[in-house]
Amino acid sequence: MPQPSPQTRRLALLRAINLGGHNRVPMADLRAVATELGYADVSTYIASGNLLFTSEDAPATVADALSDALATRFGFGIDVVVLTPDDLEGAQSGNPFLDGDPKMVHVGFCNVDVAPETLAPIRAFAGPGERFAAHGKLLFLDFGSGGVANSKAAARLTTLLRPGFTTARNMLTVRKLGTLLTGSPTDG
Numbered sequence: 001m002p003q004p005s006p007q008t009r010r011l012a013l014l015r016a017i018n019l020g021g022h023n024r025v026p027m028a029d030l031r032a033v034a035t036e037l038g039y040a041d042v043s044t045y046i047a048s049g050n051l052l053f054t055s056e057d058a059p060a061t062v063a064d065a066l067s068d069a070l071a072t073r074f075g076f077g078i079d080v081v082v083l084t085p086d087d088l089e090g091a092q093s094g095n096p097f098l099d100g101d102p103k104m105v106h107v108g109f110c111n112v113d114v115a116p117e118t119l120a121p122i123r124a125f126a127g128p129g130e131r132f133a134a135h136g137k138l139l140f141l142d143f144g145s146g147g148v149a150n151s152k153a154a155a156r157l158t159t160l161l162r163p164g165f166t167t168a169r170n171m172l173t174v175r176k177l178g179t180l181l182t183g184s185p186t187d188g
Contacts, residue, residue, distance in 0.1 A: 008056065008084065009041075009052065009053075009084075009085060009182070010039075010052070010054070010055050010059065010062060010082050010083065010084060011051070011052055011082070011083045011087075011177055012034075012049075012051040012053070012062065012063070012066055012080055012082045013049060013050060013051075013081050013082075013109055013167045013169065014048075014051070014070070014078050014079070014080055015049070015078065015079040015080075015166050015167035025049065025078070027047055029073065029074075030044055030049070030070075031043070031044055033066070033069050033073055034053050036069070038055075039053035039054060039062075040053065040054040040055070041054040045176065049167070050169075050173070050177055051066075052177075052180055052181055059082035062082045063080045063082045063111075066082070067079070079166045079167065080166070081109045081110075081111060081166040081167060083109065085181050088174060088177060088181060090138070091107045091138055091174055092171070092174060094135050094138060095107065095140060095171060096140055097140060097142040100131075100142040100144075102171035102175070103147075103170055103171075104142060104143045104144060104145070104147055104148075104170070105140070105141070105142045105143075105170065105171045106140075106141040106142075106143065106148070106168040106169060106170050107138055107139070107140055107141070107171065107174055108139030108140075108141060108166075108167070108168040109138065109168070110137045110138070110139060110166055111137070111166055113136055114134035114135075114137065114138070115134075118134065119132050121156075122153050122156070123153070125151075125152040125153040125155075126152075127146050127150070127151055127152060127153070129142075129143075129144025129145055129146065130142060130143055130144050130146070130151060130153060131144075132153070139157075141153075141154070141157075141168060
């Protein structure tokens with residue numbers, strides 16, 4: 001008889017919630033949805049859609065369940081990607097822009113591999129000092145001194161990478177989430 005999967009810490013990242021008063025998702029409601037789905041040890045980190053929890057379900061199964069439940073609860077679709085501690089470690093150790101400002105260097109988490117040719121249209125909108133690289137389902141973005149808010153490339157990421165692009169977090173947030181997920185500091 002097969003053994004059930006062990007309970008594993010997971011991180012769900014939600015895209016484009018609580019931005020400028022749009023797509024409001026109170027963190028208490030997000031935690032409630034996760035608890036109603038049967039996930040344990042549920043917590044959130046800042047109000048940008050970072051949900052930590054324990055589940056035996058596969059990340060893709062959890063992403064689908066959360067996306068469906070959130071659409072039902074809030075009345076609008078929310079892209080969700082679910083990561084394991086290993087996924088976050090890979091995002092940190094794979095960062096090719098270690099010389100960049102961790103507030104300006106972001107990692108995009110995608111649901112499909114990012115093809116190298118996908119970077120060409122993103123680079124076409126790049127401003128001075130902006131750099132982009134891909135590795136598997138990770139998209140590394142260095143927005144230089146101008147930051148995300150001033151980047152023409154950042155404003156077009158979702159459109160240029162559809163389907164597949166889910167969301168991005170800066171490296172400071174990725175490091176903090178790694179610590180919260182594993183309970184110990186991580187490098188990167």
